[in-house]
Amino acid sequence: MFSSETTLRVRYAETDQMGYVYYGNYATYYEVARVEALRLIGLSYKLFEDNGIMMPVLNLHCKYHKPAKYDDLLTIKTTIKKLPSVRIQFFYAVYNELGVLLNEGETTLVCIDMKTGRPCGSPKILIEKISEYFKL
Amino acid sequence: MFSSETTLRVRYAETDQMGYVYYGNYATYYEVARVEALRLIGLSYKLFEDNGIMMPVLNLHCKYHKPAKYDDLLTIKTTIKKLPSVRIQFFYAVYNELGVLLNEGETTLVCIDMKTGRPCGSPKILIEKISEYFKL
Amino acid sequence: MFSSETTLRVRYAETDQMGYVYYGNYATYYEVARVEALRLIGLSYKLFEDNGIMMPVLNLHCKYHKPAKYDDLLTIKTTIKKLPSVRIQFFYAVYNELGVLLNEGETTLVCIDMKTGRPCGSPKILIEKISEYFKL
Amino acid sequence: MFSSETTLRVRYAETDQMGYVYYGNYATYYEVARVEALRLIGLSYKLFEDNGIMMPVLNLHCKYHKPAKYDDLLTIKTTIKKLPSVRIQFFYAVYNELGVLLNEGETTLVCIDMKTGRPCGSPKILIEKISEYFKL
Numbered sequence: 001m002f003s004s005e006t007t008l009r010v011r012y013a014e015t016d017q018m019g020y021v022y023y024g025n026y027a028t029y030y031e032v033a034r035v036e037a038l039r040l041i042g043l044s045y046k047l048f049e050d051n052g053i054m055m056p057v058l059n060l061h062c063k064y065h066k067p068a069k070y071d072d073l074l075t076i077k078t079t080i081k082k083l084p085s086v087r088i089q090f091f092y093a094v095y096n097e098l099g100v101l102l103n104e105g106e107t108t109l110v111c112i113d114m115k116t117g118r119p120c121g122s123p124k125i126l127i128e129k130i131s132e133y134f135k136l
Numbered sequence: 137m138f139s140s141e142t143t144l145r146v147r148y149a150e151t152d153q154m155g156y157v158y159y160g161n162y163a164t165y166y167e168v169a170r171v172e173a174l175r176l177i178g179l180s181y182k183l184f185e186d187n188g189i190m191m192p193v194l195n196l197h198c199k200y201h202k203p204a205k206y207d208d209l210l211t212i213k214t215t216i217k218k219l220p221s222v223r224i225q226f227f228y229a230v231y232n233e234l235g236v237l238l239n240e241g242e243t244t245l246v247c248i249d250m251k252t253g254r255p256c257g258s259p260k261i262l263i264e265k266i267s268e269y270f271k272l
Numbered sequence: 273m274f275s276s277e278t279t280l281r282v283r284y285a286e287t288d289q290m291g292y293v294y295y296g297n298y299a300t301y302y303e304v305a306r307v308e309a310l311r312l313i314g315l316s317y318k319l320f321e322d323n324g325i326m327m328p329v330l331n332l333h334c335k336y337h338k339p340a341k342y343d344d345l346l347t348i349k350t351t352i353k354k355l356p357s358v359r360i361q362f363f364y365a366v367y368n369e370l371g372v373l374l375n376e377g378e379t380t381l382v383c384i385d386m387k388t389g390r391p392c393g394s395p396k397i398l399i400e401k402i403s404e405y406f407k408l
Numbered sequence: 409m410f411s412s413e414t415t416l417r418v419r420y421a422e423t424d425q426m427g428y429v430y431y432g433n434y435a436t437y438y439e440v441a442r443v444e445a446l447r448l449i450g451l452s453y454k455l456f457e458d459n460g461i462m463m464p465v466l467n468l469h470c471k472y473h474k475p476a477k478y479d480d481l482l483t484i485k486t487t488i489k490k491l492p493s494v495r496i497q498f499f500y501a502v503y504n505e506l507g508v509l510l511n512e513g514e515t516t517l518v519c520i521d522m523k524t525g526r527p528c529g530s531p532k533i534l535i536e537k538i539s540e541y542f543k544l
Contacts, residue, residue, distance in 0.1 A: 012443070012453075013296055013436040015289040017342055022285050023193040024167070027160025028421040035420070035479075045420075046479040049153075057159040060198040067192065070289055071443075071454040107159075148307070148317075149300040149430050153423040153478055160421055164285040171284070171343075181284075182343040206425055207307075207318040289457075295465040296439070299432025321425075329431040332470040339464065379431075 002080040002133035004037035010072045020067035026094070027060060030105050033076035034090045041129045048123055052114045055088065059108040066102045073097050083134050084122040086111055138216040138269035140173035146208045156203035162230070163196060166241050169212035170226045177265045184259055188250045191224070195244040202238045209233050219270055220258040222247055274352040274405035276309035282344045292339035298366070299332060302377050305348035306362045313401050320395055324386045327360070331380040338374045345369050355406055356394040358383055410488040410541035412445035418480045428475035434502070435468060438513050441484035442498045449537050456531055460522045463496070467516040474510045481505050491542050492530040494519055 008029065016022040035045050048055065068074055079091040087110050094103040113120040121127075144165065152158040171181045184191065204210055215227040223246050230239040249256040257263075280301065288294040307317050320327065340346055351363040359382050366375040385392040393399075416437060424430040443453050456463065476482055487499040495518050502511040521528040529535075 011436060012288055012439050013294050016284055017287040017289060017291040018190055018192060019289040020192065022163075023196060024160050024163025024285055027158075027163065028419060031160070031420050044479070049478075054154055056154060056156065056200065056203065058200055060159060060196070060200075062196040064192065064194055064196075070457075071452070147300060148303050148424055149432055151425040152420055153425065153427040155425040158421050164283060167284050180343070185342075206321075207316070290462055290464060292464065294435075295468060296432050296435025299430075299435065303432070326426055328426060328428065328472065328475065330472055332431060332468070332472075334468040336464065336466055336468075 002037075002041075002130050004040050004078050005075055006033050006036035006040075006078070007073055007075050008032055010068055010070055010074065012070055015070045018067070019069060021069070021072075023062070023064060026062050026064075026103055026105060027107075029074065029076060029094065030060075030090070030092045030107055033078045033092055034107070037078040037080075037090075038126075043126055043129055048126075049114075051123070053120065053123055054112050054114055055109040056112060057107050058087070058110050060105070061107075062103065062105040064103055066100060068094065068096065068102050074102070080130060080133075084127060084130060086119050086121055088122060088126075138173075138177075138266050140176050140214050141211055142169050142172035142176075142214070143209055143211050144168055146204055146206055146210065148206055151206045154203070155205060157205070157208075159198070159200060162198050162200075162239055162241060163243075165210065165212060165230065166196075166226070166228050166243055169214045169228055170243070173214040173216075173226075174262075179262055179265055184262075185250075187259070189256065189259055190248050190250055191245040192248060193243050194223070194246050196241070197243075198239065198241040200239055202236060204230065204232065204238050210238070216266060216269075220263060220266060222255050222257055224258060224262075274309075274313075274402050276312050276350050277347055278305050278308035278312075278350070279345055279347050280304055282340055282342055282346065284342055287342045290339070291341060293341070293344075295334070295336060298334050298336075298375055298377060299379075301346065301348060301366065302332075302362070302364045302379055305350045305364055306379070309350040309352075309362075310398075315398055315401055320398075321386075323395070325392065325395055326384050326386055327381040328384060329379050330359070330382050332377070333379075334375060334377040336375055338372060340366065340368065340374050346374070352402060352405075356399060356402060358391050358393055360394060360398075410445075410449075410538050412448050412486050413483055414441050414444035414448075414486070415481055415483050416440055418476055418478055418482065420478055423478045426475070427477060429477070429480075431470070431472060434470050434472075434511055434513060437482065437484060437502065438468075438498070438500045438515055441486045441500055442515070445486040445488075445498075446534075451534055451537055456534075457522075459531070461528065461531055462520050462522055463517040464520060465515050466495070466518050468513070469515075470511065470513040472511055474508060476502065476504065476510050482510070488538060488541075492535060492538060494527045494529055496530060496534075
């Protein structure tokens with residue numbers, strides 16, 4: 001299992017008139033979280049795209065337990081539970097500064113060869129790096 | 137069962153560098169779709185809030201079948217399959233102009249009394265209006 | 273002078289915790305307004321891009337007179353005061369349903385040949401169509 | 409003169425199909441920049457709001473020199489050139505990692521007493537803190 005944490009601060013732009021983070025913005029938080037999780041192990045989503053592999057999202061699920069609010073410094077824990085193949089599944093848990101769990105989510109991404117437009121395997125370097133976390 | 141359709145056009149702001157609608161923006165499309173669905177039967181989400189009931193989202197699920205693209209005129213079919221109570225569940229299906237199904241989603245909202253901050257029943261007028269669609 | 277009007281409804285996603293439309297979202301409203309203004313005279317920004325001309329923004333100016341609010345049905349008046357060349361300047365005035373002027377803005381766009389990455393003249397069809405509004 | 413720097417990384421959500429940061433998103437970057445500038449000298453915009461003072465934007469101006477791109481680590485230099493009163497003017501300069509100036513902007517905010525809805529002076533603590541940078 002691979003697990004990683006990143007933090008981000010809620011922007012005013014991301015609130016709505018309820019005074020909550022707008023529910024659609026968690027998708028962006030998850031994006032930041034998975035990209036930073038990869039960066040922490042030396043991987044770059046940008047580099048994947050520059051090398052012809054893009055990873056659109058197939059599936060998104062969010063559970064909203066408690067609202068995140070303006071200026072909250074959120075910690076997002078990102079987890080990969082299964083070794084990536086054509087698809088990569090990320091799990092997210094969003095906590096506020098008090099450690100309260102605000103939100104949980106999951107996304108499934110698929111690797112697409114930008115030349116052919118067809119699904120392809122995950123980049124080798126990604127599988128190599130992630131595999132290390134699945135060894136006994 | 138209650139069902140309704142609304143259309144909206146994809147904005148440049150909503151695309152990403154893949155040339156697709158960014159995956160988080162479907163949450164906003166669903167918001168537009170459910171608000172317009174209610175408006176079509178004479179209901180106003182704004183009025184609910186003005187009368188002290190807000191409806192934050194508890195759950196979001198999206199399935200991305202094919203990408204929506206810039207300037208697409210999307211049709212979103214919104215469905216309520218169960219009579220609302222404290223919770224209201226909406227289902228969404230997003231089609232492009234050729235009638236191709238691009239995306240499906242679901243949200244569960246909860247009615248909150250803004251004074252107490254506690255869950256409450258759906259507004260009477262909402263139940264009345266929606267009930268008509270559940271009669272034999 | 274060319275002038276045109278379009279309407280759009282404020283989305284919940286576009287509000288912030290002040291209960292106002294977030295100040296950055298007017299840029300998106302201006303985008304919708306200028307694209308719809310062109311569509312009304314038979315022009316398509318999408319088609320320009322499909323034909324290798326993109327029009328990034330060089331300059332943005334917004335004046336916020338009064339806040340737009342959730343569910344407001346806004347009318348945006350878009351004006352072109354000078355015949356486009358390499359640059360096109362759009363002026364915007366945003367009104368609520370009572371006809372109150374909420375916001376004024378201006379954007380300058382530049383035409384870029386996507387092959388060369390260099391500025392180029394406005395598409396001929398755009399100049400032709402707009403010219404009709406500048407004849408005596 | 410008060411001046412401060414903050415960094416932020418461009419999110420995928422913030423790009424558009426040109427592969428650039430969407431022009432409206434700089435307003436959000438400026439918001440982050442001014443809030444972090446204040447935080448660096450011990451001030452909190454959130455605390456101002458919690459104490460009944462909000463600061464809506466009156467004026468926004470952006471000049472787009474070169475596009476910011478996905479995953480760019482931007483540095484935003486925020487400057488206050490005049491001592492704040494009822495109005496506070498911020499200037500922004502956005503640089504990429506190579507130190508190239510991508511974008512310049514300016515916002516004027518006004519202090520509003522949330523109880524009365526009327527303009528009011530800047531919070532004392534803000535004037536005190538900023539004044540230190542204007543002493544000879």
